[in-house]
Amino acid sequence: MTREGSVNRSWNFGLDTWAVVAAFLLALAVRLGLLAKIPW
Amino acid sequence: MAASISIPRVEPAKAPRSLLRLIPGVLLLVVVGYAGKFLERFLNTYAKTHHWTFPNIEYVLWAILIGLVISNLFGVGEIFQPGIATYEFWLKLGIVLLGSRFVLADIRKLGGISLALVVVEISLSLLFMHALGRAFKLTPKLTSLLAVGSSICGVSAIIAAQGAIEADDEDSTFAISAILALGALALFAFPFIGHSLHLSDTVFGLWAGLGVDNTAEATATGALYSDAAGKVAVLAKTARNAMIGFVVLAYAIYWAKRGQAAGVTNKAAFLWRKFPKFVLGFLVISLLVSFHTFSKDQVTSLANLSRWAFLLTFAGVGLRTNIRQMSKQGLRPFVVGALGEILIAGLTFGLVLGANRIWGL
Numbered sequence: 499m500t501r502e503g504s505v506n507r508s509w510n511f512g513l514d515t516w517a518v519v520a521a522f523l524l525a526l527a528v529r530l531g532l533l534a535k536i537p538w
Numbered sequence: 539m540a541a542s543i544s545i546p547r548v549e550p551a552k553a554p555r556s557l558l559r560l561i562p563g564v565l566l567l568v569v570v571g572y573a574g575k576f577l578e579r580f581l582n583t584y585a586k587t588h589h590w591t592f593p594n595i596e597y598v599l600w601a602i603l604i605g606l607v608i609s610n611l612f613g614v615g616e617i618f619q620p621g622i623a624t625y626e627f628w629l630k631l632g633i634v635l636l637g638s639r640f641v642l643a644d645i646r647k648l649g650g651i652s653l654a655l656v657v658v659e660i661s662l663s664l665l666f667m668h669a670l671g672r673a674f675k676l677t678p679k680l681t682s683l684l685a686v687g688s689s690i691c692g693v694s695a696i697i698a699a700q701g702a703i704e705a706d707d708e709d710s711t712f713a714i715s716a717i718l719a720l721g722a723l724a725l726f727a728f729p730f731i732g733h734s735l736h737l738s739d740t741v742f743g744l745w746a747g748l749g750v751d752n753t754a755e756a757t758a759t760g761a762l763y764s765d766a767a768g769k770v771a772v773l774a775k776t777a778r779n780a781m782i783g784f785v786v787l788a789y790a791i792y793w794a795k796r797g798q799a800a801g802v803t804n805k806a807a808f809l810w811r812k813f814p815k816f817v818l819g820f821l822v823i824s825l826l827v828s829f830h831t832f833s834k835d836q837v838t839s840l841a842n843l844s845r846w847a848f849l850l851t852f853a854g855v856g857l858r859t860n861i862r863q864m865s866k867q868g869l870r871p872f873v874v875g876a877l878g879e880i881l882i883a884g885l886t887f888g889l890v891l892g893a894n895r896i897w898g899l
Binding site: 513516522535537 | 626627630631633634635638814815816818819822823826831832835836838839840842843845846
């Protein structure tokens with residue numbers, strides 16, 4: 499691990515952001531009916 | 539840093555090659571997670587058809603146990619490591635999508651109660667951990683890391699604080715090992731205590747969200763108790779995660795004043811950088827659901843997508859827990875962590891019971 503500003507920042511910001519983007523893309527796909535009903 | 543402690547180091551993929559490196563580990567998460575789900579269903583059906591009395595063991599526990607067996611008995615090859623580290627991504631994706639299972643009124647009530655309890659919990663936890671750190675003569679920065687890890691949100695908080703207070707890598711490794719080992723113990727201890735005391739789903743969920751440190755373990759602990767408890771545990775843990783920036787900022791200023799860390803020039807930017815963005819995603823999804831942007835079937839689909847994402851997370855929790863490596867990390871930080879955790883578990887339990895009496899959860 500490195501000091502603030504390199505790995506830490508990109509890890510924290512990058513991962514969260516990608517997760518939010520992926521969740522919204524999935525939500526949009528569900529809303530537009532592009533994803534069939536997801537079973538569990 | 540010991541590789542098998544597997545501090546998540548998921549960085550945004552810079553090239554298709556980086557994405558390709560994730561495939562083996564992600565496939566392993568899918569296989570282990572699905573095996574857990576399959577085992578739950580298979581054993582229940584088998585027990586029913588053969589008229590056996592067999593306890594219903596949730597897929598969560600199976601997924602974690604299979605992961606633990608693979609990582610501790612057979613070892614996980616290097617080729618799988620980058621993909622396994624994505625369990626944090628699945629966790630956060632699952633949390634954002636879980637927003638679909640809360641309408642704003644739930645968040646206002648339970649989230650408000652959680653936030654109030656979180657403030658008390660964080661203040662008392664920090665005090666406890668510092669007193670214990672002094673009593674056991676741990677280095678002040680290791681004590682700070684353990685205090686941040688056990689009061690807020692485990693590994694993420696330690697990583698965030700490590701950069702801000704310029705702690706040694708060795709100190710963070712100790713703190714992370716202690717938090718992960720204790721999280722693994724809490725996974726089994728909390729549901730056992732909860733069932734023994736016949737706690738309601740809401741009370742148990744709040745307790746798990748406030749008392750278990752790492753977000754993945756808190757989510758798994760809640761889900762091990764029940765689906766409803768898992769949902770509440772994530773909400774309480776999310777409220778706790780939202781406080782990360784404030785506590786890390788306070789530590790950064792403290793260590794900067796002592797001349798042992800760089801000063802913080804722009805506090806608002808610092809808070810935004812440390813703020814877990816998935817909390818906002820969770821709130822926006824919940825807002826959209828509250829305003830009926832999705833049909834009932836679509837909400838069910840979003841909730842199920844969240845469950846699938848959590849399934850991969852639970853597989854990752856087992857796969858990245860290496861008991862032998864953790865035991866090598868030294869006893870004192872572990873003892874301090876363990877004592878602190880027991881105190882914090884007791885304290886949060888008292889807080890939740892108090893809240894239950896006041897607000898009737």
